[in-house]
Amino acid sequence: MNQERKPEFRTTVGGTVIKPVYTPADLEGVPPDRSLPGEYPFTRHIRANGYRSRLWTMRQYAGFATVEETNKRYKYLYGQGNTGFSVAFHLPTQEGYDSDHPLSRGEVGRCGVAIDSLQDMERLWDGIPLAEISTSMTINSTAPIILAMYIVAAEKQGVDKSQLKGTVQNDILKEYIARNTYIFPPEPSLRLVTDVCTYCAREMPPWNSISISGYHMREAGASAIQEAAFTLANGIAYVGAMIARGMEVDLFAPRFSFFFGAYTNLLEEVAKFRAARRAWAKIMKERFNAQDPRSMMLRYHVQTDGFTLTEQQPLNNIARVTLQALAAVLGGCQSLHTNSFDEALALPTEEAVQVALRTQQIIAHESGVADSADPLGGSYYIDYLTNHIESEIFKYLAKIDEMGGALEAIKKGYIQKEIARSAYEYQKAVDSGEQVVVGVNKFTADEEPPIKLLEIDEKVEKKQIANLKRLKEGRDKERVREVLSKVRSVAGREENIMPVLIEAVKAYASVGEISDTLREVLGEYRESSLL
Amino acid sequence: MKRKIRVLIAKPGLDGHDRGVRVITQGLRDAGMEVIYLGLRLTPEQIAEAVIEEDVDVVGLSCLSGAHIALFPKTAKLLRGKSSKDVLVIGGGIIPPKDIPKLKEAGITQIFGPGTPIAEIVKFIRTNLEAKGNDTQD
Amino acid sequence: MLSGEKGSLARLITLAERESPDIAKITEMISSRLGKAYRVGITGPPGVGKSTLADKLTLILRKQGVEVGIIAVDPSSPLSGGAVLGDRIRMQQHYLDDGVFIRSMATRGSYGGLSRTVGTVIDLLDAFGKDIIIVETVGVGQMDTSIRELVDSVVLVLVPEFGNGIQLMKAGFLEIADIVVINKADRGGAEILANELRDELETNLQRKPKSVILAQGIHNIGIEELHHELEKRRQWLKPPQSVNLREEVAVPGERDEPGEKTRI
Numbered sequence: 039m040n041q042e043r044k045p046e047f048r049t050t051v052g053g054t055v056i057k058p059v060y061t062p063a064d065l066e067g068v069p070p071d072r073s074l075p076g077e078y079p080f081t082r083h084i085r086a087n088g089y090r091s092r093l094w095t096m097r098q099y100a101g102f103a104t105v106e107e108t109n110k111r112y113k114y115l116y117g118q119g120n121t122g123f124s125v126a127f128h129l130p131t132q133e134g135y136d137s138d139h140p141l142s143r144g145e146v147g148r149c150g151v152a153i154d155s156l157q158d159m160e161r162l163w164d165g166i167p168l169a170e171i172s173t174s175m176t177i178n179s180t181a182p183i184i185l186a187m188y189i190v191a192a193e194k195q196g197v198d199k200s201q202l203k204g205t206v207q208n209d210i211l212k213e214y215i216a217r218n219t220y221i222f223p224p225e226p227s228l229r230l231v232t233d234v235c236t237y238c239a240r241e242m243p244p245w246n247s248i249s250i251s252g253y254h255m256r257e258a259g260a261s262a263i264q265e266a267a268f269t270l271a272n273g274i275a276y277v278g279a280m281i282a283r284g285m286e287v288d289l290f291a292p293r294f295s296f297f298f299g300a301y302t303n304l305l306e307e308v309a310k311f312r313a314a315r316r317a318w319a320k321i322m323k324e325r326f327n328a329q330d331p332r333s334m335m336l337r338y339h340v341q342t343d344g345f346t347l348t349e350q351q352p353l354n355n356i357a358r359v360t361l362q363a364l365a366a367v368l369g370g371c372q373s374l375h376t377n378s379f380d381e382a383l384a385l386p387t388e389e390a391v392q393v394a395l396r397t398q399q400i401i402a403h404e405s406g407v408a409d410s411a412d413p414l415g416g417s418y419y420i421d422y423l424t425n426h427i428e429s430e431i432f433k434y435l436a437k438i439d440e441m442g443g444a445l446e447a448i449k450k451g452y453i454q455k456e457i458a459r460s461a462y463e464y465q466k467a468v469d470s471g472e473q474v475v476v477g478v479n480k481f482t483a484d485e486e487p488p489i490k491l492l493e494i495d496e497k498v499e500k501k502q503i504a505n506l507k508r509l510k511e512g513r514d515k516e517r518v519r520e521v522l523s524k525v526r527s528v529a530g531r532e533e534n535i536m537p538v539l540i541e542a543v544k545a546y547a548s549v550g551e552i553s554d555t556l557r558e559v560l561g562e563y564r565e566s567s568l569l
Numbered sequence: 570m571k572r573k574i575r576v577l578i579a580k581p582g583l584d585g586h587d588r589g590v591r592v593i594t595q596g597l598r599d600a601g602m603e604v605i606y607l608g609l610r611l612t613p614e615q616i617a618e619a620v621i622e623e624d625v626d627v628v629g630l631s632c633l634s635g636a637h638i639a640l641f642p643k644t645a646k647l648l649r650g651k652s653s654k655d656v657l658v659i660g661g662g663i664i665p666p667k668d669i670p671k672l673k674e675a676g677i678t679q680i681f682g683p684g685t686p687i688a689e690i691v692k693f694i695r696t697n698l699e700a701k702g703n704d705t706q707d
Numbered sequence: 708m709l710s711g712e713k714g715s716l717a718r719l720i721t722l723a724e725r726e727s728p729d730i731a732k733i734t735e736m737i738s739s740r741l742g743k744a745y746r747v748g749i750t751g752p753p754g755v756g757k758s759t760l761a762d763k764l765t766l767i768l769r770k771q772g773v774e775v776g777i778i779a780v781d782p783s784s785p786l787s788g789g790a791v792l793g794d795r796i797r798m799q800q801h802y803l804d805d806g807v808f809i810r811s812m813a814t815r816g817s818y819g820g821l822s823r824t825v826g827t828v829i830d831l832l833d834a835f836g837k838d839i840i841i842v843e844t845v846g847v848g849q850m851d852t853s854i855r856e857l858v859d860s861v862v863l864v865l866v867p868e869f870g871n872g873i874q875l876m877k878a879g880f881l882e883i884a885d886i887v888v889i890n891k892a893d894r895g896g897a898e899i900l901a902n903e904l905r906d907e908l909e910t911n912l913q914r915k916p917k918s919v920i921l922a923q924g925i926h927n928i929g930i931e932e933l934h935h936e937l938e939k940r941r942q943w944l945k946p947p948q949s950v951n952l953r954e955e956v957a958v959p960g961e962r963d964e965p966g967e968k969t970r971i
Binding site for chain 1: 582583584585586587591596635636637640663682684686687688
């Protein structure tokens with residue numbers, strides 16, 4: 039045998055060791071999975087004919103600065119063939135602060151749209167018929183408030199909430215682990231999550247009330263296996279919490295959705311998706327006794343992993359995103375966001391957004407991979423890796439169960455520390471050159487002219503603050519006081535928070551005011567120590 | 570015995586991406602430095618107070634939300650006002666190249682983009698501190 | 708520094724940490740100002756909630772207008788000599804309070820959970836005018852009873868899971884502890900451990916801890932009690948005229964109150 043390029047081949051830093059070739063022998067010892075797509079345990083796809091009747095939703099995440107500009111960008115995307123909308127909110131909205139709060143200084147309109155009140159939400163959707171679109175909102179600790187605003191904005195368009203289609207991310211556990219936009223401590227936050235899920239199960243049947251996310255943990259440094267395992271662990275915690283509230287599993291689980299990343303090692307990613315689908319189906323059937331097959335189907339959105347994109351030689355990112363998108367499609371996702379090539383530098387330009395969308399359209403219409411379900415199924419490598427990843431997932435789940443579940447594991451800092459260690463290992467591997475990153479530690483080039491970057495006008499903050507001031511002056515102050523007092527008392531009781539929040543947003547109480555009221559009752563979370 | 574280098578790492582503003590600061594903290598520790606990890610959601614005022622109390626040699630600020638342009642200079646300015654010591658201020662995160670001159674002018678000596686090798690940051694810190702010599706106040 | 712300038716204090720602490728030759732002069736200059744501060748040590752294994760307790764205790768102290776100094780000690784890595792000092796992250800609410808001075812220190816190669824220079828740093832905080840100085844340190848085993856020498860009262864923090872390890876803890880820790888706090892007391896086994904400890908302390912005639920407190924730091928439970936117990940001990944330690952407080956306290960029998968323990 040010739041000398042190999044590396045002493046050892048792994049899927050990723052700290053990932054699975056890979057053999058020179060895989061054969062049927064590698065599948066022995068595990069009961070063969072001969073399920074078809076659409077058949078339990080759904081390894082190959084949740085639908086029997088894959089994408090033949092319906093492609094995945096091409097859902098591009100967008101939103102920045104003011105509602106007016108975002109509204110304009112949405113109309114552009116709608117006209118370009120975007121089949122679903124995704125809203126990014128600026129950090130103050132995500133963390134329960136108004137644009138005029140001291141901590142909001144410098145943050146207004148930066149990485150998403152500024153929403154301080156219902157007024158902003160109404161303007162965001164102006165001229166876009168909420169009855170006809172599907173909206174995914176990346177909002178977590180303030181999900182109940184923002185959902186309430188969306189419901190009222192639709193109501194004002196004459197659309198009943200039972201007709202609305204979309205998702206709120208509403209996944210607080212991963213916030214403590216990796217994303218850090220939490221507000222309240224874990225237990226009260228779980229209450230709010232289940233309030234939203236329960237409310238949607240009863241009042242908004244087509245709405246996906248939670249998007250249990252692995253993407254952010256992957257971005258924070260988790261390996262593919264950890265991403266899948268920790269996401270499913272959180273999923274188990276949410277299902278458990280809903281059942282503890284007396285909800286029948288088949289009444290809500292069909293609307294639970296997931297959100298994963300897609301890395302550049304295409305084959306590992308495909309195996310990861312297949313393994314996660316199989317594992318979740320088994321968990322729902324065996325652990326939670328679900329009867330409805332839809333409760334067992336892992337439905338998920340994928341975003342190509344932003345961390346993989348480089349500042350150096352940005353056009354290389356188009357190749358990366360293509361591989362990642364391909365992995366997501368070969369893996370059987372239900373919706374996909376492709377990153378723009380200039381993502382590492384700032385929010386994307388219109389040109390970059392278009393290329394990202396075209397990448398999906400080319401995969402859909404020119405590559406042929408969407409024309410038959412799970413085309414890679416049957417490959418010895420893919421089937422082996424799927425089995426292996428599934429087994430590793432269950433090992434992690436057993437360990438987390440021993441600790442008392444995901445909530446306890448998070449409180450102990452176990453999951454956070456696992457991820458911080460993986461992240462450090464990865465950095466060391468890149469620094470040493472063991473992990474090649476093209477254009478960064480190999481195949482580097484001399485300084486290139488900078489690409490045109492999207493700039494955020496600093497006047498945006500002033501304008502938003504002025505708007506908010508006007509709103510606060512013009513509204514019925516007594517009504518706001520009254521409704522916030524109601525929020526306070528409902529928060530302290532075992533009552534679903536959604537109806538009173540709908541009242542509160544109708545009175546034009548702001549995100550900050552409502553959040554502060556909830557802080558008074560529920561408390562505030564402080565981050566765990568580092569290592 | 571070489572004296573210990575004390576570094577304070579903090580994230581001003583609301584950005585919650587802490588992968589970079591966690592990795593850097595571990596890396597600087599392994600390079601023999603003492604790293605005070607201050608965490609997330611801090612105002613420039615809070616960071617400046619901590620820097621004074623801890624009498625660190627280096628402050629590392631991180632921001633991925635775009636708010637660096639307001640928050641980094643504000644922090645550096647507060648430090649200059651409160652401390653007679655010339656603390657080395659460095660920054661990281663998502664920082665468009667065009668913002669770098671403005672930040673340098675405001676007192677942030679160097680910006681390290683995503684994926685900068687840890688060894689590069691360590692070397693920069695050591696070289697810079699050697700150039701400043703020993704503390705001038707007692 | 709003596710005029711209250713935080714920056715000067717911080718720099719002097721740095722000199723003390725570096726064991727600079729100038730520090731001897733300084734310690735001499737301040738020696739006449741020492742003795743005002745009540746020195747409290749908070750020790751215990753990693754992850755039990757020491758920093759949270761220090762944070763919540765400080766809140767109570769500040770409401771009373773008490774000036775607080777906090778030293779948070781973490782171990783240096785034996786491999787690299789570096790350290791991650793992350794305790795003060797729990798005390799964020801006090802950052803802008805001029806009445807609270809927080810300093811993080813690494814052990815810098817000395818055995819156990821304290822650095823050689825902590826004593827001098829405590830003295831500096833005392834001379835600076837702090838009423839109470841809290842030294843938070845990780846107890847790493849029998850080695851680490853050194854905190855006893857440096858402070859007036861030692862608070863040992865445990866969690867209910869230590870119910871099984873009580874035999875191990877006995878040797879060094881219970882002897883040095885004045886107050887034992889069982890934190891995260893909502894977890895199973897808290898009462899059992901509390902009772903085990905009280906029994907243990909009754910039979911142990913040396914350096915007897917006076918109280919066992921059940922607490923839940925993050926929920927603010929048990930903090931008032933901890934404060935109360937510390938204040939009680941502070942009063943006992945305050946003889947009308949005395950130069951060296953710690954010598955006084957070490958005399959057996961003189962200050963021991965008859966079996967007073969806190970019942971939950």
